[in-house]
Amino acid sequence: MVLATLKKPANTTTQNKTATMKALVYQAVGKKALMDHPMPTISAPTDAIIKITKTTICGTDLHILKGDLPSCTPGRILGHEGVGVVDQVGSAVTVFKPGDRVLISCVSACGKCFYCRKQMYSHCTTGGWILGNTIDGTQAEFVRIPHADMSLYPIPDGADEEALVMLSDILPTSFECGVLNGKVEPGSTVAIVGSGPIGLAALLTAQFYSPAEIIMVDLDESRLEVAKRFGATATINSTDGKAAEALIKLTAGRGVDTAIEAVGIPATFELCEQIVTAGGHIANIGVHGKKVDLHLEKLWDRNISITTRLVDTVTIPMLFKTVSSKKIDPKVLITHRFKLDKILDAYETFGHAEKTKALKVIIET
Secondary structure, three states, X not given: OOOOOOOOOOOEOOOOOOOEEXXXXXXXXXXXXXXXXXXXXXXXXXXXXXXXXXXXXXXXXXHHHHOOOOOXXXXXXXXXXXXXXXXXXOXXXXXXXXXXXXXXXXXXXXXXXXXXXXXXXXHOOOOEOOEXXXXXXXXXXXXXXXXXXXXXXXXXXXXXXXXXXXXXXXXXXXXXXXXXXXXXXXXXXXXXXXXXXXXXXHHHHHHHHOOOEEEEEEOOHHHHHHHHHHOOXXXXXXXXXXXXXXXXXXXXOOOEEEEXXXXXXXXXXXXXXXXXXXXXXXXXXXXXXXXXXXXXXXXXXXOOEEEOOOOOOOOHHHHHHHHHOOOXXXXXXXXXXXXXXXXXXXXXXXXXXXXXXXXXXXXXX
């Protein structure tokens, strides 16, 4: 009898030697744990399994842990950003193969539905922002990516993976939801309310359009100092509750052409309402878990526009080029680095940024 030699399947780089992996799991409001979790498997022909090499924590993950996003239920692996290596692909995946290094988009897109045809990938009928929300996410050793051909981007040889992690979400989010929606243009005056990672990313990308002034507003003086280094023309510490008065004075009583909300709480959105000039734009980026008052009694005759948006990641290819050509360096946003087995420490550091001075943290598996 001749025994056939077992060969590794063509669509995988690793054998599933263990049924579990390490993952950060949302357990309940305020509770999370690093634990053993079943490995992801291909469930549709368009899926790919990615071995995560680097990921990060987003402010949205903190919103989930606060209970602001009921769509994310206990038992979910958190995270929607990262880079990695293709481990397995479904039979319908044609762009990627096992062994490819890839950037993961925070938004999954089928490319075929009504919304995808409008490039509103965030509203894809079978995708959108589902990673770390309604399906398991990237803060783990492996992740399943639906619609892999449309939701992954190849990483060229020599590219800096840490920098590219910032392209999963934070850069396209700040650029699309803040800068583009806010109609930033040459010579305009821009205020960015919130100097956290998203606000600072908006500051970096707003400079593509050469506004005359970019004014950063925050409670944390150390973050405002960072904003100055990143290109802010002025900063306002809002601790005294008089940020609106200070900003109106700074703009000679006129207000700003673009007010970008980059926090996600009622006070910061209402501040944007107070500082926008006639004919200006309020661009909301923040994730809001509570109602916000819209003061139409003051705004009804001001000719302003208010925009909301969930990132579509349509600008990732452009941002990829700007990073590769050194026109922008998103690594300046990275302040701390951890291994996956220390991800709870990473959350502690990220969640207490006022003490730790944390912006973005890199987690390496």
